[in-house]
Amino acid sequence: MKISLDNLLEELSGIEMITNLQQVAKLSGDYAHFSPVLVPLLADKVGDVVVRPRDEGEVLRIAQACVKYKIPLTVRGSGTGNYGQCTPLKGGVILETSRLQEIKWIKAGLASVETGVKLATVDKKAQEIGWELRMIPSMYKSATVGGFIAGGSGGIGSVTYGQLRDRGNLRAVRVVTLEDEPRIIELRGDDVQKVNHAYGTNGIITELEIPLAPAYEWMECVVSFRDFMTAARFGQALGNSDGLVKKMISVHAAPIPNYFTALQNYIPADAHCALVLVAESDRQPFQSLVAEFAGEICYEKSTLESSRESSKGINLIEFSWNHTTLLARAVDNSLTYLQSLFLNDPKLELVQKMHEHFGDEVMMHLEFIKVDGAVIPAAIQVVRFTTGDRLNEIIEYHESQGVFIANPHTYILEDGGMKVVDQNQLSFKRMVDPYGLMNPNKMRGWQN
């Protein structure tokens, strides 16, 4: 491979590249260090070189060179994934998208961007004309659009717009193939599902067309409750309140909020609480809902005063979703996490059962999202890790009770949330990546 690689590098002259071992190693990783299971599996997995194409033409040249020399290619955005999505398991080229930064156009309800544009950048630009992204991950400040689509599933905003996989939440994708003659394919309509959440195993995404949502002024607010189940029921009730416009409902059992250091002056110690983003114009009826559940609003920030308040640096989005895990691990790095869906639990009985069964070993963290038209609790539980076997026991117990687990402790695409081989994605890979060069060993359906 060494000779091939040297040839490849020569062939790519003029394209920005990084060969410094330390830097390449750094750019081979993501937030998989949240998982004590993944850490040893990915420890020595590094690429050989990082390339940073500045346009689709350079992407094509890289694709051609990789095919010519049969060098593996792994695409990387900002590396904010959690399952080693962008870690090259067989070395080779890491294609980093950070220079593909053009916003092609933004209009009412839609945006077209290059893959490496950061979500926060699109959001800001869209807000200038009264729109914003429908959903973002808690890492939206650094995460790229292409990385979110290739490696994410939903996030803040999913309580209203569902998940990335839902029809309408991704409109078009341009991908560069790794065929003998690499080419550009535009996928549109339901065809986008061929590469949506495929970890970059079947095409290099270069551009995307994504929908926008009307930009509200969002009130950020933390509500504390006397017990966890009241907080959870408040979250479900807010989710079901069709007359209240919301973007985030993030509910945390004690002691999770104790890990929110920056909020310690606001949240009472050992409180159970909900972190929410609700339309500023719905403040009054929201307060009525809080009163109905005997909640206490212990922190509040209105976007109306955001310029002043933001200097304090508190942004509730950055306490939700996997930022919760991040903050908990910043205090205690023996902690890890799970990802779950409570699909048939409108009264939250299963949530309660899991909460009570595991106690502090599996601390309940709910994120309410829409699935097929209904708001349900997803969970990103904070877990006190002891052994891999115990972690598996915890997962199996959840599954035996009817909780769907999207296992974050695997780098295999299908073994996370999907569970089965996506034939649509697999047959697209057969066409565009006949040599199996793209992000090898991530797609179980593909026999390398």
Next chain:
Amino acid sequence: MKISLDNLLEELSGIEMITNLQQVAKLSGDYAHFSPVLVPLLADKVGDVVVRPRDEGEVLRIAQACVKYKIPLTVRGSGTGNYGQCTPLKGGVILETSRLQEIKWIKAGLASVETGVKLATVDKKAQEIGWELRMIPSMYKSATVGGFIAGGSGGIGSVTYGQLRDRGNLRAVRVVTLEDEPRIIELRGDDVQKVNHAYGTNGIITELEIPLAPAYEWMECVVSFRDFMTAARFGQALGNSDGLVKKMISVHAAPIPNYFTALQNYIPADAHCALVLVAESDRQPFQSLVAEFAGEICYEKSTLESSRESSKGINLIEFSWNHTTLLARAVDNSLTYLQSLFLNDPKLELVQKMHEHFGDEVMMHLEFIKVDGAVIPAAIQVVRFTTGDRLNEIIEYHESQGVFIANPHTYILEDGGMKVVDQNQLSFKRMVDPYGLMNPNKMRGWQN
């Protein structure tokens, strides 16, 4: 009463009033003529005088005079209700709100208006700053804001924002009381429910604060299907599609669309079809959904070309909800209707059962709405009327099978959708209308 009335009229000098019998009779009615049951019950029910106050001061004077002489008072907006909500059962004063026309303010997400402002007027004004009403009835061009709140329950937009009763969909109300010393009370927060959908039995609404929704460009579209259940399932699937923004999903079994004369050049004869309003920016994914259900888009209007197209006068809103009944009755005035909710029927089995059981006698017309966070089919069936007994049999069969009927063939508040006395509304009436003068004999809980 004659002497009292003369005294009252004298006391109200300076306030616009109508005493011409024919005009008063006309202003005593609404669309209760949809119901062959209500027609004979309301036939001779007329007020004695119509007054048109031009401000809250005049409303107070009217209230004072009615209390002084113990004259019944019935409030009327534009009379677009369907259950005789504004028909005075014991004569007296009809207070028509058409001169209370001020839009106090409109800002992002909220509007404050006088009660007599037409919904279309608010919509138009709000659209100037990028907002619109969250929900409107099909009669929005003539219906007033106060009348919609006092007599309506939801409408176009309810598929996203739920019903008027849902927390957040009405923010504040000013009401004038009929106490010994009439006064103005402002209700805010959950207190608005005291007068929401109370038919004006417990206070004269003079001003309202209502929420707004972001104004989308709406694509209007009719999709035909090979059979009714496919159309119905398409409606449910569109309702459940979290990635598609919609304002109306109105599904009609054949032969209902045959009654849509103005659409006869577009809709194939005897077609089953869905009339929908979807965000223009969601056109492509919407078309994918249509294709999945093998639907045919037979009529389409984009707001982008609305100035040109609107000259044709086709507005799909005016074929939905009770406009369907109106149009059917324009062809065959022996037709009447029902109002139903299929609350626990996610697979539409009950919809199918009712559709097949009654055949052409009860033609299925679904309006999808959100109830407690889930999109469900409501129905405004078009019914071939034979006798009152048969109509009751039809209602009882629905109820026996688990369909909730909001009976439109009664003028009694509680006997429509409510079923039970609303103690909150009743106790508010005890306070503000101690003599039972307001819209008498409409609230069952009140013993006149």
